[in-house]
Amino acid sequence: MAKTANSNPDEMSFLDHLEELRWHLIRSVVAVVIVACVAFMMKGFIFDTIIFGPKKMDFPTYQFFCKIGNIFGIDSEFCGDSLPFTIQSRKMAGQFSAHIWTSIWAGFIIAFPYVLWELWKFISPGLHANERKHSRGFILVASSLFFLGVLFGYYVVAPLSINFLGTYQVSKEVFNEIDIDSFIATVRTSVIACGIMFELPIIIYFLTKVGLVTPEILKKHRKIALVIILILAAVITPPEIYSQVLVAIPVLILYQVSIYISKIVLKREAKKEKANAK
Incomplete structure (x- = not known):
């Protein structure tokens, strides 16, 4: 774990570790708040361009599926003029509250690499020099996977969910007048959930390092993992087969990548044990 100026990790007490962790958390929160303040001042861009982008039919995802439908001669619901x-x-402070919380979530997403860096500064002193060397690209890889998941959630999951749920009607007598909190929650859940799911290779890496996971276990339980992935896809997407498949495919690919990563970790651990035995 992290160390102070006058001690090494082996000499630090539990309270020393808590104090170190507290300061790392404080710096992370400060970074999120600073970025959130910037996002708060960019209200027009954050809401009109980002949050409400998937509500507009000129959104890139809708245009893509519309062109695909035209190629195959299918009347696509993605080719409409606007979503109905x-x-x-409906609350006095509804818009102001949505503005604040959206800014905070934007701050967390944008400041995610710095939050990871603070986490890494806390745990890296407790690793061996060789382990730190092999984990040098941790922040870059983890941040890239997170942002890749965020983009996937924003450009695939969110628009498919909004298009399906926003146009669904049980009767012509019922009009969809969606509360701003509900709409933002749909976008936020899609983005954050996919960002976290795309961290699967990083999670498997550390679980393998501590001996909780092996490639054999991952292969043995591949079918169970497939079911879990499909359930997660069903939770964060509308109840349509094609949207669930679109979400499940990249996660399955990441699962296979995780098996490969687990193999690499075990090979490195075996080499290290042989070197220590000599």
Whole structure:
């Protein structure tokens, strides 16, 4: 774990570790708040361009599926002029509250690499020099996977969910007038959930390092993992087969990559044990 100026990790007490962790958390929170303040001042861009982007039919995802439908001669619902629902705020402080919380979540997403860096500064002193060397690209890889998941959630999961749920009607008598909190929650859940799911290779790496996971275990339980992935895909997407498949495919690919990563970790551990035995 992290160390102070006058001691090494072996000499630090539990309270010393808690104090170190507290300061890393404080710096992380400060970074998120600073970025959130910037996002707060960029209200027009954050809401009109980012948050409400998937509500507009000129959104890239809708344009893509519309072109695919035209190629195959299919009348696509993605080719409409607008989505048949409105967004409303039914609380006095509804819009102000949405502005604040959206800014905070934007701050967390954008500051994610720095938060990871603070986490790495806390745990890296407790690793051996060889382990730190092999984990040198941790922040870059983890951040890249997270942002890749965020983009996937924003450009695939969120628009498919909004298009399906926003146009769904049980009766012509019922109009979809969606509360702003509900709309933002749909976008936020899609983005954050996919960002976290795309961290699967990193999670498997550390689980393998501590001996909780092996490639054999991952292969043996591949079918169970497939079921879990499909359930997760069903939770964060609308109840349509094609959207669930679109989400499940990249996660399955990441699962296979995780098996390969687990093999590499075990090979390195075996080499290290042989070197120590000599």
